[in-house]
Every structure is written in C-alpha cells, then in structure tokens.
Amino acid sequence: xxxxxxxxxxxxxxxxxxxxxxxxxxxxxxxxxxxxxxxxxxxxxxxxxxxxxxxxxxxxxxxxxxxxxxxxxxxxxxxxxxxxxxxxxxxxxxxxxxxxxxxxxxxxxxxxxxxxxxxxxxxxxxxxxxxxxxxxxxxxxxxxxxxxxxxxxxxxxxxxxxxxxxxxxxxxxxxxxxxxxxxxxxxxxxxxxxxxxxxxxxxxxxxxxxxxxxxxxxxxxxxxxxxxxxxxxxxxxxxxxxxxxxxxxxxxxxxxxxxxxxxxxxxxxxxxxxxxxxxxxxxxxxxxxxxxxxxxxxxxxxxxxxxxxxxxxxxxxxxxxxxxxxxxxxxxxxxxxxxxxxxxxxxxxxxxxxxxxxxxx
Amino acid sequence: xxxxxxxxxxxxxxxxxxxxxxxxxxxxxxxxxxxxxxxxxxxxxxxxxxxxxxxxxxxxxxxxxxxxxxxxxxxxxxxxxxxxxxxxxxxxxxxxxxxxxxxxxxxxxxxxxxxxxxxxxxxxxxxxxxxxxxxxxxxxxxxxxxxxxxxxxxxxxxxxxxxxxxxxxxxxxxxxxxxxxxxxxxxxxxxxxxxxxxxxxxxxxxxxxxxxxxxxxxxxxxxxxxxxxxxxxxxxxxxxxxxxxxxxxxxxxxxxxx
Numbered sequence: 204x205x206x207x208x209x210x211x212x213x214x215x216x217x218x219x220x221x222x223x224x225x226x227x228x229x230x231x232x233x234x235x236x237x238x239x240x241x242x243x244x245x246x247x248x249x250x251x252x253x254x255x256x257x258x259x260x261x262x263x264x265x266x267x268x269x270x271x272x273x274x275x276x277x278x279x280x281x282x283x284x285x286x287x288x289x290x291x292x293x294x295x296x297x298x299x300x301x302x303x304x305x306x307x308x309x310x311x312x313x314x315x316x317x318x319x320x321x322x323x324x325x326x327x328x329x330x331x332x333x334x335x336x337x338x339x340x341x342x343x344x345x346x347x348x349x350x351x352x353x354x355x356x357x358x359x360x361x362x363x364x365x366x367x368x369x370x371x372x373x374x375x376x377x378x379x380x381x382x383x384x385x386x387x388x389x390x391x392x393x394x395x396x397x398x399x400x401x402x403x404x405x406x407x408x409x410x411x412x413x414x415x416x417x418x419x420x421x422x423x424x425x426x427x428x429x430x431x432x433x434x435x436x437x438x439x440x441x442x443x444x445x446x447x448x449x450x451x452x453x454x455x456x457x458x459x460x461x462x463x464x465x466x467x468x469x470x471x472x473x474x475x476x477x478x479x480x481x482x483x484x485x486x487x488x489x490x491x492x493x494x495x496x497x498x499x500x501x502x503x504x505x506x507x508x509x510x511x512x513x514x515x516x517x518x519x520x521x522x523x524x525x526x527x528x529x530x531x532x533x534x535x536x537x538x539x540x541x542x543x544x545x546x547x548x549x550x551x552x553x554x555x556x557x558x559x560x561x562x563x564x
Numbered sequence: 565x566x567x568x569x570x571x572x573x574x575x576x577x578x579x580x581x582x583x584x585x586x587x588x589x590x591x592x593x594x595x596x597x598x599x600x601x602x603x604x605x606x607x608x609x610x611x612x613x614x615x616x617x618x619x620x621x622x623x624x625x626x627x628x629x630x631x632x633x634x635x636x637x638x639x640x641x642x643x644x645x646x647x648x649x650x651x652x653x654x655x656x657x658x659x660x661x662x663x664x665x666x667x668x669x670x671x672x673x674x675x676x677x678x679x680x681x682x683x684x685x686x687x688x689x690x691x692x693x694x695x696x697x698x699x700x701x702x703x704x705x706x707x708x709x710x711x712x713x714x715x716x717x718x719x720x721x722x723x724x725x726x727x728x729x730x731x732x733x734x735x736x737x738x739x740x741x742x743x744x745x746x747x748x749x750x751x752x753x754x755x756x757x758x759x760x761x762x763x764x765x766x767x768x769x770x771x772x773x774x775x776x777x778x779x780x781x782x783x784x785x786x787x788x789x790x791x792x793x794x795x796x797x798x799x800x801x802x803x804x805x806x807x808x809x810x811x812x813x814x815x816x817x818x819x820x821x822x
C-alpha cells in the first residue's frame with residue numbers, strides 16, 4: 204500500500220481550476236518532487252496534503268485513511284515553508300521543541316530530542332539564538348529540524364531552497380539528500396527549478412495547468428519525455444518540426460523541414476504521415492569541423508552563430524543552410540582546447556540515428 | 565555643526581509649542597497663589613485641597629474605573645475584530661468596525677444618548693458611559709491589531725497548526741505573543757481616549773455621575789484655579805506612568821520581527 208494516495212483530486216478557485224483530477228501515489232521512503240512552472244498547482248496540491256486547503260472533489264489517503272476530516276494538527280505530516288515560518292518570538296531551541304510540546308512529550312524527552320535534532324542539522328550551538336540572528340541557510344536548517352523532530356510520516360517542502368543563493372543552494376541540496384536518507388522519512392518537495400528536482404528526487408511529477416503531465420524517475424523524464432512540454436521544461440532541447448515518413452519497429456524515418464530525411468529511434472504510437480517534433484538534447488548533437496570525416500547517418504552543414512562558454516562546457520548555436528538553428532554542447536575537458544570553433548566558422552552537426560525522440564503534436 | 569543644523573530652529577519651536585503649555589500647568593499647580601498669573605512661591609496646598617475635594621475624588625474614581633474597564637473590554641473585543649478583519653474577508657466587516665472611529669464625536673454622543681434613552685430605556689450613569697467608551701475604543705484597537713497582522717508572514721500561523729497546535733494553542737502561543745505590542749498599544753490608547761473623553765461622556769453620563777473631564781469643565785466654568793492644574797498634573801502622571809509601563813512590557817514582544 205502506498206503511503207500517500209491522491210485520488211482524482213480537483214480544486215477550483217472561482218473559475219480557475221487549480222488542480223484538475225490529479226491522481227498519484229507516493230511510496231514510503233521516497234523523495235518525491237512536484238515540479239512545474241508557477242501557477243501549475245503544485246503548491247495547492249501540497250497545501251491540500253498538509254490540510255490548509257481541501258479538495259472540491261476527490262480524496263487524499265495517508266496510510267490508507269481518508270484525510271478529509273483531519274485538521275492540519277492531526278495529520279502526521281509536517282511542512283517546511285518557503286519563508287521558513289520560524290516563530291520569531293521563540294529561540295531556536297523553543298522553535299524545535301514546539302511540535303514536541305504540542306504532542307505533550309515529557310520535558311526530559313523534549314530536551315534530548317531538541318538536542319539531537321539540532322545536531323542533525325549542525326546547529327548544536329545555536330539553540331539560544333533567535334531566528335532574526337540567523338543567516339538564511341541556518342534558518343532553513345532550523346525549519347528542517349523543527350519539522351523532523353517528531354519524526355512525521357511525511358515531510359512537505361515548499362520551495363525551501365528558493366531564497367538561498369546558488370552556492371548555498373547546492374550545499375543544502377546535498378544536505379537534504381543525506382538527511383532524507385538518514386531519517387528515512389518520505390519527502391514531498393515542491394519546486395519550479397528543474398535542476399533541483401533532477402538532483403534530489405527519486406521520482407518527479409511534472410505538472411502544468413493543474414494536471415500531471417508525466418511522472419517518472421529523473422533519468423527517464425530527461426531521456427524519454429512524454430510530450431513537448433516536458434521535453435522543453437526539463438533541460439534544454441532542440442525541437443525540430445518533423446513528419447513521419449516511415450515507421451518500423453526498428454526506427455523511424457522523419458521528414459524534418461528542409462533538412463530532408465532523418466533517422467530516429469522507434470516511437471510506439473507513431474504512424475506514417477503524423478506530424479510532431481524531433482526532440483534532441485544539445486549534448487546528443489556532435490559538432491565537428493566542416494571537412495572532418497565521420498560515419499553518422501544524420502549530418503548537416505552549417506555555420507556557428509553564437510557560442511556560450513560556461514566553463515565545463517560550451518554551447519554552440521549552429522545555423523544550418525536552411526536557417527534552422529540547432530544547439531550543440533561540447534565538453535571543454537581537454538586543457539588548452541577550451542574553444543574549438545569561431546563565430547561564422549563553417550561546421551557540421553551530426554547525431555546518432557538512435558538519438559533524439561519523436562514527440563507527437 | 566552638521567549640515568542640517570538649521571533644522572534645529574523649527575524643531576525646537578515645535579517641541580516648545582507641544583511641551584511649554586504642559587510645563588506651565590505642572591509648574592503652576594505648585595504656585596502659592598490663588599490667581600495663576602505669576603509665580604509666587606512653592607506650595608503643595610492645591611494637592612492637599614484636591615485630596616479633600618469629595619466631588620473631585622469621586623470623579624477621579626469614576627474616570628479610573630471607566631477607563632480601566634473600557635480599555636480591558638475594548639482591547640479584548642477590538643483584538644478579536646482586528647484578527648477577524650485580517651483573517652476573514654467578510655464584506656462590510658471593516659466598515660462596521662471602523663465607522664465609530666471616523667464618526668464625529670458629537671454625532672456618536674447624540675446617537676448613543678438617543679439609543680440608551682429611547683431604545684434601551686436605560687437610566688444614564690456609569691454603565692451607559694462605559695458602553696459608550698467601549699464603542700468608540702474598539703475601532704482603534706482593531707486598526708492597530710490589524711496593521712500589525714498585515715505586516716506578518718501568514719505561514720507562521722499555518723506552521724503552528726502544521727506542527728500540532730490546535731486553533732486555540734496557535735492563538736495563545738504564536739498569534740497573541742506576536743501581536744502583543746499592538747494589543748498593549750491598543751489598550752493604552754483606549755485608556756487614554758477614555759480617561760480624557762469629554763463630548764461623548766457629556767452626553768451619556770446623565771446627572772448623577774461625573775468624570776474628571778466633566779468635573780474640570782464644571783470648575784473652569786467659574787475660573788481656572790490652581791486646583792485644576794493640580795488635577796491635570798496628576799492625570800498627566802498617570803498617563804506617563806502607563807506609557808513607561810507599556811514600553812517595559814513591550815520590548816520582549818517587540819522582538820517579534822519576522
């Protein structure tokens with residue numbers, strides 16, 4: 204039995220349908236992420252699990268029990284808020300002790316557990332501090348310690364890293380992963396930042412306009428997006444409009460605009476004559492000098508339009524002879540060879556016949 | 565002298581305008597002269613006289629009783645109203661709570677008088693004054709409390725519920741401590757508004773009951789005696805003490821920044 208089951212949940216605000224018949228289940232011990240652009244309903248869904256909001260239709264089950272009549276304080280689920288929501292008039296230790304006091308634990312147990320919880324987030328010496336004396340990262344840790352100290356069945360995290368700068372965010376991501384592994388509690392994480400989702404999650408539900416577009420592991424979402432939205436939202440993607448000219452179990456032949464025939468891996472639902480896009484990740488596209496020899500089936504001549512040097516990689520924007528632009532990623536791994544091609548230099552782009560994925564419109 | 569040195573002149577003038585009259589009242593309450601025009605010598609006679617003035621003592625007792633009770637009840641009701649105005653977007657609630665604040669006092673006085681006499685058929689006295697004072701104080705408390713809540717992160721209150729607090733526990737342990745500065749300020753303001761209110765009290769007190777402002781008014785109809793200065797000085801002292809007390813109580817709650 205899954206830990207959390209959301210069945211056909213719908214939530215409307217006036218004429219807006221924030222959540223539209225969403226069904227999903229989350230297993231115990233999972234790091235599960237709700238990912239989507241702002242306004243996709245991910246936070247509304249989280250608030251309904253926490254009990255701050257209620258579905259208009261459908262139900263939410265935790266451990267097989269319907270949560271409908273349970274107010275937030277009776278749900279074994281705690282939330283880490285985006286703004287941390289620490290109690291400003293209480294010291295760090297009293298903040299962390301709060302849920303234990305609400306659960307009417309004896310004082311000795313509270314003291315011991317607060318100490319342990321602060322140790323877990325490396326804030327042993329901050330117990331007497333007040334929230335306004337802490338940095339953003341420290342507040343974040345206190346919020347985590349407070350939400351985990353009673354060992355809830357599930358921890359909900361609402362864009363908890365949103366307010367942190369890039370370096371700190373990466374550090375907190377690593378800490379979150381190890382914390383989740385150590386305490387073994389199910390995490391439900393809400394974010395609009397796809398790198399964060401890919402880095403942290405066991406499974407991700409990609410949401411748009413109140414619906415779940417695709418639900419899978421990070422690598423399958425990235426490698427096999429179900430539609431254009433997911434392909435575009437997760438990572439970068441070249442989208443080449445294409446029509447199926449031949450479909451066999453071994454592969455597709457696609458007519459891609461003025462490029463002509465392109466070979467692509469098989470797609471289950473593709474039939475000859477259908478229109479869609481060929482989605483190609485920039486790192487699947489090779490870029491080589493115009494006169495270089497190669498044995499790839501799909502290759503096209505073009506010129507470098509732009510490049511973006513990021514340090515570890517360089518992204519080239521190549522304009523093909525017919526005007527189509529394709530992004531290609533090249534690793535800068537060899538020292539002294541940080542950049543291979545200049546703007547306006549003639550080059551060739553190529554990709555393997557089994558690279559890319561055909562997505563129906 | 566720094567660049568904005570010239571600002572000293574107008575600010576001094578403003579402070580003088582605010583405080584010199586008060587200082588004169590205090591000073592002349594110790595003046596050994598029946599006429600307040602010039603300084604003759606130091607005396608405590610007026611305070612002694614005050615202590616034996618039964619009418620004045622009765623008025624002071626009434627004023628304190630009314631102000632304390634009105635402040636207490638208006639603070640409780642006003643806090644509830646302020647929280648309701650912030651939390652529930654009830655159409656018209658804000659209008660209902662705040663109208664008495666904006667209403668001219670004379671209008672409120674007259675309408676309360678008519679209401680007490682013609683609708684409730686009440687004998688005017690302490691109770692009618694008390695009810696009238698509570699009526700106009702609630703709005704002030706509600707405004708202050710709502711302003712405080714408006715500046716706070718709503719997820720703090722959700723976090724309390726989320727971590728296992730019942731609605732009552734959440735109010736007692738989180739909401740109340742955080743709005744305490746506003747509640748204290750509201751109580752203080754109610755007390756001050758009530759203890760020096762003249763117009764509304766005048767309409768709702770009837771003949772049997774007097775308060776300090778009514779009593780002082782009766783006295784100055786004859787002449788401004790040093791006794792009036794003495795009672796004003798005492799009134800000032802009470803108010804100042806309250807302000808100091810409030811600032812002693814408030815700092816702890818004032819830490820409640822988000």
